[in-house]
Amino acid sequence: MTDLRIQAVGDDASIHDWQYVHNLIIPGDVLSFDDVRDRTGRNRMEVAYLGDALVGCTTVRPPTKDNGATATVIARVLPEYRRRGLGTRLYERALGQARALGAQAVETVVLASNPDGLHFAEQQGFVEFERYLLREGDTVPWIDLRLT
Numbered sequence: 001m002t003d004l005r006i007q008a009v010g011d012d013a014s015i016h017d018w019q020y021v022h023n024l025i026i027p028g029d030v031l032s033f034d035d036v037r038d039r040t041g042r043n044r045m046e047v048a049y050l051g052d053a054l055v056g057c058t059t060v061r062p063p064t065k066d067n068g069a070t071a072t073v074i075a076r077v078l079p080e081y082r083r084r085g086l087g088t089r090l091y092e093r094a095l096g097q098a099r100a101l102g103a104q105a106v107e108t109v110v111l112a113s114n115p116d117g118l119h120f121a122e123q124q125g126f127v128e129f130e131r132y133l134l135r136e137g138d139t140v141p142w143i144d145l146r147l148t
């Protein structure tokens with residue numbers, strides 16, 4: 001298998017690629033290019049490729065003093081590249097980054113319409129603690145889970 005190549009989001013091409021994966025997987029929360037660029041200032045974000053093919057992305061929201069040193073870690077893999085271990089590799093890498101940033105607790109967030117993501121998070125040891133709608137009129141809840 002071609003090696004997985006992972007790079008930090010920074011230049012325009014990588015911002016576009018991260019945006020593409022995010023918006024395809026989370027169609028209810030479409031982000032603009034500028035939204036994504038803004039997030040690179042707050043979060044640690046990476047994109048992953050097999051050869052030249054874009055396969056996924058990650059987000060690590062760093063721990064802060066105000067949130068009890070809790071980091072949020074999210075791995076995303078495009079549907080056609082799932083169930084071959086890529087999600088686990090991206091998640092473990094992002095979890096390592098969160099720990100290196102000093103996270104004492106780790107959370108993730110999954111859209112309820114995404115059974116693959118929910119199952120994956122539970123397999124990794126996350127337990128649901130909150131379910132909510134982001135905006136009025138939304139029908140699909142977000143699920144916050146904490147690593148136990």
Ligand SMILES: CC(C)(COP(=O)(O)OP(=O)(O)OC[C@H]1O[C@@H](n2cnc3c(N)ncnc32)[C@H](O)[C@@H]1OP(=O)(O)O)[C@@H](O)C(=O)NCCC(=O)NCCS
Nearest residue numbers: 074075076077082083084085086087088110116117120123
């Ligand atoms: C969650 C997500 C990242 C998983 O990606 P993935 O690449 O399919 O992850 P993996 O391949 O590492 O693991 C998924 C399953 O495939 C299995 N698997 C891994 N390699 C496999 C292989 N070669 N053959 C068959 N199955 C395999 C794993 O054991 C795992 O099964 P399990 O959940 O029953 O234990 C992906 O579904 C996704 O992007 N979901 C949307 C975003 C999201 O909700 N993220 C969750 C927050 S972290």
